[in-house]
Amino acid sequence: xxxxxxxxxxxxxxxxxxxxxxxxxxxxxxxxxxxxxxxxxxxxxxxxxxxxxxxxxxxxxxxxxxxxxxxxxxxxxxxxxxxxxxxxxxxxxxxxxxxxxxxxxxxxxxxxxxxxxxxxxxxxxxxxxxxxxxxxxxxxxxxxxxxxxxxxxxxxxxxxxxxxxxxxxxxxxxxxxxxxxxxxxxxxxxxxxxxxxxxxxxxxxxxxxxxxxxxxxxxxxxxxxxxxxxxxxxxxxxxxxxxxxxxxxxxxxxxxxxxxxxxxxxxxxxxxxxxxxxxxxxxxxxxxxxxxxxxxxxxxxxxxxxxxxxxxxxxxxxxxxxxxxxxxxxxxxxxxxxxxxxxxxxxxxxxxxxxxxxxxxxxxxxxxxxxxxxxxxxxxxxxxxxxxxxxxxxxxxxxxxxxxxxxxxxxxxx
Amino acid sequence: xxxxxxxxxxxxxxxxxxxxxxxxxxxxxxxxxxxxxxxxxxxxxxxxxxxxxxxxxxxxxxxxxxxxxxxxxxxxxxxxxxxxxxxxxxxxxxxxxxxxxxxxxxxxxxxxxxxxxxxxxxxxxxxxxxxxxxxxxxxxxxxxxxxxxxxxxxxxxxxxxxxxxxxxxxxxxxxxxxxxxxxxxxxxxxxxxxxxxxxxxxxxxxxxxxxxxxxxxxxxxxxxxxxxxxxxxxxxxxxxxxxxxxxxxxxxxxxxxxxxxxxxxxxxxxxxxxxxxxxxxxxxxxxxxxxxxxxxxxxxxxxxxxxxxxxxxxxxxxxxxxxxxxxxxxxxxxxxxxxxxxxxxxxxxxxxxxxxxxxxxxxxxxxxxxxxxxxxxxxxxxxxxxxxxxxxxxxxxxxxxxxxxxxxxxxxxxxxxxxxxxxxxxxxxxxxxxxxxxx
Numbered sequence: 001x002x003x004x005x006x007x008x009x010x011x012x013x014x015x016x017x018x019x020x021x022x023x024x025x026x027x028x029x030x031x032x033x034x035x036x037x038x039x040x041x042x043x044x045x046x047x048x049x050x051x052x053x054x055x056x057x058x059x060x061x062x063x064x065x066x067x068x069x070x071x072x073x074x075x076x077x078x079x080x081x082x083x084x085x086x087x088x089x090x091x092x093x094x095x096x097x098x099x100x101x102x103x104x105x106x107x108x109x110x111x112x113x114x115x116x117x118x119x120x121x122x123x124x125x126x127x128x129x130x131x132x133x134x135x136x137x138x139x140x141x142x143x144x145x146x147x148x149x150x151x152x153x154x155x156x157x158x159x160x161x162x163x164x165x166x167x168x169x170x171x172x173x174x175x176x177x178x179x180x181x182x183x184x185x186x187x188x189x190x191x192x193x194x195x196x197x198x199x200x201x202x203x204x205x206x207x208x209x210x211x212x213x214x215x216x217x218x219x220x221x222x223x224x225x226x227x228x229x230x231x232x233x234x235x236x237x238x239x240x241x242x243x244x245x246x247x248x249x250x251x252x253x254x255x256x257x258x259x260x261x262x263x264x265x266x267x268x269x270x271x272x273x274x275x276x277x278x279x280x281x282x283x284x285x286x287x288x289x290x291x292x293x294x295x296x297x298x299x300x301x302x303x304x305x306x307x308x309x310x311x312x313x314x315x316x317x318x319x320x321x322x323x324x325x326x327x328x329x330x331x332x333x334x335x336x337x338x339x340x341x342x343x344x345x346x347x348x349x350x351x352x353x354x355x356x357x358x359x360x361x362x363x364x365x366x367x368x369x370x371x372x373x374x375x376x377x378x379x380x381x382x383x384x385x386x387x388x389x390x391x392x393x394x395x396x397x398x399x400x401x402x403x404x405x406x407x408x409x410x411x412x413x414x
Numbered sequence: 415x416x417x418x419x420x421x422x423x424x425x426x427x428x429x430x431x432x433x434x435x436x437x438x439x440x441x442x443x444x445x446x447x448x449x450x451x452x453x454x455x456x457x458x459x460x461x462x463x464x465x466x467x468x469x470x471x472x473x474x475x476x477x478x479x480x481x482x483x484x485x486x487x488x489x490x491x492x493x494x495x496x497x498x499x500x501x502x503x504x505x506x507x508x509x510x511x512x513x514x515x516x517x518x519x520x521x522x523x524x525x526x527x528x529x530x531x532x533x534x535x536x537x538x539x540x541x542x543x544x545x546x547x548x549x550x551x552x553x554x555x556x557x558x559x560x561x562x563x564x565x566x567x568x569x570x571x572x573x574x575x576x577x578x579x580x581x582x583x584x585x586x587x588x589x590x591x592x593x594x595x596x597x598x599x600x601x602x603x604x605x606x607x608x609x610x611x612x613x614x615x616x617x618x619x620x621x622x623x624x625x626x627x628x629x630x631x632x633x634x635x636x637x638x639x640x641x642x643x644x645x646x647x648x649x650x651x652x653x654x655x656x657x658x659x660x661x662x663x664x665x666x667x668x669x670x671x672x673x674x675x676x677x678x679x680x681x682x683x684x685x686x687x688x689x690x691x692x693x694x695x696x697x698x699x700x701x702x703x704x705x706x707x708x709x710x711x712x713x714x715x716x717x718x719x720x721x722x723x724x725x726x727x728x729x730x731x732x733x734x735x736x737x738x739x740x741x742x743x744x745x746x747x748x749x750x751x752x753x754x755x756x757x758x759x760x761x762x763x764x765x766x767x768x769x770x771x772x773x774x775x776x777x778x779x780x781x782x783x784x785x786x787x788x789x790x791x792x793x794x795x796x797x798x799x800x801x802x803x804x805x806x807x808x809x810x811x812x813x814x815x816x817x818x819x820x821x822x823x824x825x826x827x828x829x830x831x832x833x834x835x836x837x838x839x840x841x842x843x844x845x846x847x848x849x850x851x852x853x
Binding site: 131 | 417425426428429431433434435438439440442443462463464465467468478479481482485488489490491494512523524525527528553554555556557583637665780781782801803805
């Protein structure tokens, strides 16, 4: 079974504890996180990332003697009480680990007493790294943790949309939506602080890139507040941006207003894309997925393939370079999965990051779109690299992206 | 501690037990760092998938990324119940065939060992097929620190050296250098030590670790003396017994006096010509003193705070005292290298003078415990520290010289040593620069 799962996946495995800690490290807000494990597990924290503050993170620092004595839950309860008493956060998240799972600590039920005593939300998650989980599921669980802290009662704002999982864009999207009479209630990316998540119940529509990325909160918002969810494409390139805006407009029956709202910005972007598409027709791009574990929403969505359409729009010949096992059985499963997703690009599979260079050399690529961390491996191949996630959204973003690609192709990139 | 004693501890102090210390790494990171420092090694992790992030995310190396040398089994609960022995064999042997490494480091997590899985037995079964040394190091997540892991790995690797072969006179090995990355801070340190030992007629042998390939490390039998730096001190006697060569335990060669003392001791132990050594040291001291005197006059900020692992803290502090700076606070970033007592002893040895008795020493605290120190709150002071959990808004107000492990903001493309005579000058330059940026 494991083998079949491995073969079918397009992304890397994730550890729920690690993933949630990374997500929470970059989420601003008044909460504390307790890792229930031995000391080394706190080293999954990406120390030094913007927004990370070690003061919000604690670890029960379990010792062998605690495990042998069966006193690990007492230690956790003490930690919860002390954090509540001395730090007084609005919520405490408690995460389990491989160790707590192995020794059978029931943290979800075991903390009920402590939670009652301190009258503060204590949200415990059984999060062991020994379970197979996808990065997508991590994002899903993180969103749920944020949503669980939101108030249950809220008056919805008519003609308002929650944009969940879209990268921040500097205001163009909100501006166009406003011009069409639609308000952005909450704009959520992986970097959004907790207060932004708490606005969710007031939106009258959720727009997401990938329903499976936020399946838990989508279901809860539907059941608790009757908020529907619409899947729209990433607003990247002209066609993607058109479909994004017109999809939301169609839901609110504001097609005419939206056409008007996008007209001017769209014109400049469409002309630029059309000109570049002619120039770059047939150029070969290697579009890499599965190399880095990502919890950025728009990169995790659709297995990292949200931007394929944009390169297609520019007439690039797109080949997917997928990291993982190159066994024939996997090729078959990957091919089937891509077909189901409506992606008809060719693909190649390379076994690990070291092998990416040889995969790039196989077909004379003009460009590679992959994580910046691969720069050292890509450099000897002399294929120009654009960092995964560096594309911008919207019509304004489109012009930026064209400039970035042009500079990269000509070796002028700074 | 009894329950009664425990209940008398103030809640603030009890919470400290759960805070994350500034240097939280356990043995695993030391093994990761050691494996990264051998360019033709691979590291096989028999761990859950999250564990791989405990290494690669903490090394910021712009010359040699760290994740390509790592391969992992990504063991799951189901695998543990079935057959995880074969996963290690598959991973180790497949990668051995593909990458032809000079050495394979193997480690696992405490959780897997707790299931009764005998890792040592698994490694012994694979070794005959591996084609290179399989260096297994247990890395319990409960205790120990990165320097324990580094030392454990080094000692395990020394076990693969054929010490029965004859040493070559004048060749010295070095044990216990934490070579974190292939940038020009470490590169320059290695080059500087090589320069000073060659100048007195000695030759460098195997340096654990220095970016040397496995074969060069495994040729350590050519060394006639094993110079042991503080990070490997706990194994000095064991190495002496194993190798049949003297272990010369030394502090880091830092500052003017510290470098001189180091070179004199190494030269003597390795049988270098005394006159050549004395002549070289005299010339180097003269040149270095002249430059440090200029630095003394130029450094406007007089207070200094050192945040480092104990040996490096002692070395940086020694140079600071030689530059006439006031050392008020020292924050030690390790659990295993002797703490405050060892820091003061090392500082006295390196400087050869009495140490002020008003230095505040903190042993691996969390950021919240020290964030209120005047030196770290914008009070004028030079801070010599690796990248630690400092609020960005706070760190931007401080005069920080990023040095030591982990270095994630400062990268080196030009040689900037901190060991040896050249290191004393280069570090004095960095202190001058940090001071000048303040005024």
